[in-house]
Amino acid sequence: MRELLSTTEIENFRARAAASAHPRELIIDLLRAIQEHHGWVPDEGVELTAEILGLSPLQVEEIATFYDKIFRQPVGRKVIHYCDSICCWATGGEQVAAHLQQKLGIAPGETTADGAFTLLPSCCLGVCGDAPAMMIGLKLYGRLTPEKIDAALEKEKD
Numbered sequence: 001m002r003e004l005l006s007t008t009e010i011e012n013f014r015a016r017a018a019a020s021a022h023p024r025e026l027i028i029d030l031l032r033a034i035q036e037h038h039g040w041v042p043d044e045g046v047e048l049t050a051e052i053l054g055l056s057p058l059q060v061e062e063i064a065t066f067y068d069k070i071f072r073q074p075v076g077r078k079v080i081h082y083c084d085s086i087c088c089w090a091t092g093g094e095q096v097a098a099h100l101q102q103k104l105g106i107a108p109g110e111t112t113a114d115g116a117f118t119l120l121p122s123c124c125l126g127v128c129g130d131a132p133a134m135m136i137g138l139k140l141y142g143r144l145t146p147e148k149i150d151a152a153l154e155k156e157k158d
């Protein structure tokens, strides 16, 4: 199994937790660090987070499963979140979703055969003025058209 986190990072988080009045506030930082290092957050990542912060695994799991940008299952090298909230829906979000599915050959929740992309719907990405929008990894793409989607996919594939 791939390492969850480097020894240095673990020690850094232990120090931050010891210095914090509320170690619970480090849950997201720690889960994101594990995700960045490991690709996603397996059960062992939840348990490691709980152990470092002095919490129960359930307390960590509650947070891990609340946020849709924390992945509790394996994902592709990059995750595409397309927005399905109201502004994007009203400006062509359904066509964006359909184009992504057709272009990638996968349904929402699936990963391409080459492991490059996982496709997921998302609540509002916070860029309603640039609707319809999607996020690939941490990069936002707005005012999407089929041509812009194709260009983004080309640019983001490794």
Ligand code: FES
Binding pocket: 083, 084, 085, 086, 087, 088, 089, 123, 124, 125, 126, 127, 128, 131, 132, 133
């Ligand atoms: S509704 Fe899509 S970014 Fe806000």
